[in-house]
Every structure is written in structure tokens, then in C-alpha cells.
Amino acid sequence: MTPVTTRTFAADPAGLEAAAEALRDGGLVAFPTETVYGLGVDARNSDAVARLYQAKGRPSFNPLIVHVASFEAAEALVEFDATSRDLAQAFWPGALTLVLPLKEGAGISPLVTAGLATLAVRMPDHAVAQGLLAAFDGPVAAPSANPSGQVSPTTFAHVKNQMTGRIDGILDGGVCGVGLESTIVAARPVPTLLRAGGVPAEAIEAALGGALATPSDRVDDTAAPTSPGQLSSHYAPKGQVRLNVDHPAPDETLLGFGPVEAPLNLSPSGDLVEAAAALFDALHRLNEMGAEKIAVSPIPAHGLGRAINDRLQRAAAPRPEGSGAPA
Template sequence: MNLETTEKLRPDADGLARAADLLAAGRLVAFPTETVYGLGADARNATAVAGIFAAKGRPAFNPLIVHVADAAAAREIAVFDTDADRLADAFWPGPLSLVLPVRAGAGLSELVTAGLPTVAIRVPGNPVAAALLNAFGGPVAAPSANPSGRVSPTTATHVLDGLDGKIAAVVDGGACTVGLESTIVATGADGARLLRPGGLPAEAIETALGRPLAAAETPGTAPEAPGQLASHYAPEMALRLDCAAPAADEVWLGFGPAARAADLNLSPNGDLVEAAAALFAALREIDRLGRVSGKARACVSPVPDTGLGRAINDRLRRAAAPRPQGG
């Protein structure tokens, strides 16, 4: 049900000031990051954070990522160890979220952490996001700005497609440059663990640490970090993965030179960076093509499982997973 008129704000001084004022008033504001558009709320305001879950239809056991303007602000909220310091120095601002112990007195709503003793936190690299965080002056909880379980938005139009009338505003900062959510790493006594592959390749993180990342255990019903639910990032139509060619009743989402005849191609030249940036828009487009053609599912070409390909394949597997009943 639509409850309000969603403002579309420009990424200039006036638009960012308006967005910051709305956040301070406990309202929801979508904004661009280099990964995807986030749906922001004051992370210290429990009512505002609850509004995120209501607008998205998001399970309350699924924690949120807190966005801050710089590493100093992050250290006021979370307890950093040596690995976290090394990764923050190497990759912030950028598409890396760290899961760390919450600092006593951080003042975060418990809805942000889903009752866990840890918090996922990052410093986004998008200049519009940085300007908004500086204008607001506090931590902003921001999952992807889309209905829960659906395709993440990489433009303001995508945000409005799913949340128009359910949020106060969206700052239109153009298309996201990375196009995949942040990589999530937890650090602690057990070492550094990869909780979710994303826009920063795991290989780069391992180089910075000087050792391999440990894989996270598959979560049960209570995820340790965002994006770990088995069914997530889902388009309307069913997906068949790792197929060389489509059946007659399938839309073909291709990758690379071998799939130049595909209805859509994530990267005709086989560029994983280009494919990552195009993925979520392509998942939306195959739904449109399916509606036009009457086809009920899509065939997806294989994508190499290296570098950003690991994150692309992670999103595709979750998009293709069986949907929860009522989800």
C-alpha cells in the first residue's frame, strides 16, 4: 500500500540537505552507493529502522549494514582488530563491509544487528553517498532499496519501481558503477571469514591479508550477515543456470562471445566487471522480456567462477533458488 509521495532529489547541495533532514526526522531515503542503491534510515532510531523492514517486507532476523562517512566513524561503532584495521586501510572507501563486535555505547538500534553482538559496517566509495553521510552526520542503516528478496536496484528508477509511495525520497545519483552488493568479511579470533562474495574480489582481500579467507558456514534461519538467505535477489521468472542454449520457452541471458545470439548478454566480450555492473538490470529486463514473449523462465549462460564471477554466480544461485512459501 502506498502511503506517501516519494520525492526524487537531485544529488546537489539542496537535494542532499533535504535528504539529510528527512533522515534526521526518522524518514526513509534511498541513495546511491558504488554497489547498489541503499534504503537509508538513522541507525540509532528504532522506529526509523523498523520502517526499513516494513517498506521492504524484510524478515526482522536479517541484519542490516551500517554506512558511515569514514573509518573514524566506523571505529566509534565497532571494535576493530588487526585484520579489520588492515582491510579498512586497504579498501575503504569501497565495496567491503566488515562484521565486527559492536562497541559498547554505540547507540545502534538492536533491529540493525538483529540482536547479534556484531555489526556489519562500511564506508561507501560513491561521492553522493559520502556527501549525504557527511551532511547527516551519523550512521545510516541501509540494505538494498528494493522489496525483500527481489532484484537489487542500480538506478533511481529501479528504486521507484519497487518502493514508490513507501519511502520519503530517493536521491538520483545515476547508475551504480559496481552493480553488486559489497563483499562481507567477518574478522575475529577465528581469522577472517568470507560471509558474502561481492563487489570486491576475494582474491584482493586475501592478498591484503597475506593468507586465504575462511569460508563461512551456511547459515540456518538466522543469517550472520545480509545477503545470506538461500533465496534472494530473485526476478519474477524462474532461472535455469549454466546452460549453453535456451529451450523454446526460455529467455536467454548470455555471457561472453559464445552467447552473442542471446536475448541479453551480460558482457559480449566476457568482461566480468562489465557483467557485474549489468547483472541486476539484466535480471529486471528478462522479466520484461518474459512478459512480452509469454515465456516463463530464463536460461543463463555459465559465468567463470573467478574474481567478480564468484559474486555474480552467488547472486545467480540465490536468484534461482526455490522461493519460500509466502515470500
């Protein structure tokens, strides 16, 4: 693709309006959320969405999450039932994405939904993201602001290093607090966990008063993505990743958790919230260190540990034949 000039927008009223104007003009603008930096486009503009897929190198069959400023804005796009309404009330604004039936005439580009009859939608809990959405006054489709398959960005520097020359602008909002992408739940016909993320499944189950289903529990489960964030190989650093390692090999760089000696440690105290916030930055740092083989300490599979392990499993998954290490 032809390189473009990438502007930096300040997180002030003038910068927010300039970023919103870039979106109105069909531009690609990265912006911070509480989870990770998203790469935003006007969700109604098919030409802009096509540019987004090209800039990320993202498969066009992989649908996108649409970000909205309010519940009312989401209601204009998707059909809520009582359960999904309750979940939105409990966790919005926040790191929960709901996959719901798309309303007829919603105006969303079919490239956003990848031809599905559903739309993934969420309301971010971040002042800068909310400021941009308010200034733009429309739905913004936004996957993570990184080349597809590589490590998601949690700082302005991550986006600048990976996406300069590919996108039109970056809204500088500092460091993302949660550090993991949103949890994705298909609320109908039964609440189903499609991706673990920034809201622990246990919290959602407590709000529901019952267990979430998983895709394998569903009779109609298929290999095709039914929502964003379901590709098996993703979030990958350049080095090969080995999980649940108590004793790393001499040629491996250890990504630690808990009271272990390691060049990088997600949380020496074993705090899963701290580890979640540190995960993607640690993977970026391993790239900078030139780590060719990465061993990861065991991480408990409860609370945010479930989402951390999900991302690490995808980072360790075999890459598509011929792809090699991410560029």
C-alpha cells in the first residue's frame, strides 16, 4: 500500500475535533480505550472499512467491533432483549462487547459484519474514546491498532511504531488501563462466551445468575468466526512461545508471573489485574529484546487469568503455513 502521512492528535477539544473530522473524511484514526488502542473508521463507510482491512492486513471474513457513545446509539444499530439489556446496564461503559442481531436499515457497512446478520458493539469506558465518539457523533468500527496477528497496542508508542505510514492519525491518550481486549458475549439465543477479556466471565455469570455457554456447547458451532477475536493464531510476538513453563531452557527468555526470577515479570506478586495490564507491553518488549524463544510461567485460569491465558495460547498457536514470524 502507498504510505500515508500519519498525524498525531492531542487529547484536547481541538485534537478530538480534528480526529473526528479525519473519520468523517474516510480516514483511519487510532484512539485509546480502557482495553487497548483501537483503529477507528466510520462504520458506515465501506471504502474506509476496506482501507482498514488493508492497513492491518486483516482477513475480510473477520468481523469488527463497533464502538458507540451511548446505549441509545447502540439501540439504533442492534436488537436488544431483556438479557442483553441487563448486561449492557451492568457493564457499560466498559470492556464488554455484545454480539446482537443487526437492525434492518442500521446503515452499517456489510464489510464490518463480514456478511453476518449480527453486529459486535460496545461502549468504551475511556474519557478520550468517549470524547472522540461524541465529536464524531456516529458508530466507529475499531479493531486493535496493530498489524493483524501481531501484539495489540496499549500505548501511543506501540501504535506509532507499528502503524506510522499506514493510517491517517493517532489520538494520543497515554497508556490503556485494562491492557486486554474486551470480553465478547453473544447474548442470543443463550448467553455465550465468545472471547475472554477485560471483564471476567465470573462477573458476567454473577450478573446473569447462571453459567455462560461456550462455542463448543452450541449445536451450530462452525470453524468460521462468529465474532471478532476468534482466530486461533493471534497476538503473536516474533519469537516462538512455550506456555506453563516452570524451568525454562537455557536458550529461552522467561516471561514470569509470581515470585520467579525473570528478565520480564507480569506481576511478581501474582496479581492478575497487574498482569493483564502488563501483558501486551511485555510482548512488545520481548520483540525489542530480540527474544527468539519465549517461555511463560504458569498463570492461574480464573478471573482475568482466563483472558491472559487465552491471549498467550493464541500467541503460541502455530502460524499459517508460509507466514513465518510476524513482520
